[in-house]
Amino acid sequence: MPVSHHCDRKLLLILKIIMSVGVSLILTGVYCHMYSETIEAMGVTGIVISACLVAIGMILSLPTKMYLTFVLVRYEQEHKTGQANSHNDLPQ
Numbered sequence: 001m002p003v004s005h006h007c008d009r010k011l012l013l014i015l016k017i018i019m020s021v022g023v024s025l026i027l028t029g030v031y032c033h034m035y036s037e038t039i040e041a042m043g044v045t046g047i048v049i050s051a052c053l054v055a056i057g058m059i060l061s062l063p064t065k066m067y068l069t070f071v072l073v074r075y076e077q078e079h080k081t082g083q084a085n086s087h088n089d090l091p092q
Contacts, residue, residue, distance in 0.1 A: 008074075015067045022060030029053030 032039045032050040039046035 015063045018060050018063050022057045025053050025057030025060060029057060
C-alpha cells in the first residue's frame with residue numbers, strides 16, 4: 001500500500017469523523033431547541049445555547065464539500081486510468 005494511499009484513507013476517516021460530529025451537534029441543537037424543557041426554562045440563554053450547538057455543527061459539517069470533491073477527483077482519476085488501459089489493450 002503506497003504511503004499516499006494510506007494518508008488519503010486517514011484524511012477521509014478524519015473528515016468523516018468531523019462531519020459526523022457536526023451533524024450530531026446540529027441534531028442536538030435542534031432537539032434542545034424544539035423539545036428540551038430545560039433549554040426552554042433558561043429563556044434567552046437556552047436559545048443561545050441551542051443556536052451555538054447548531055452553528056458549531058454547521059461549521060464542522062463543512063468538510064462534506066472537501067470530502068465529496070476528494071471522492072470525485074479520485075473517481076475521475078480511476079476512470080481516466082481505466083480508459084487509458086482499455087485503449088492500450090485494443091489490437092492495432
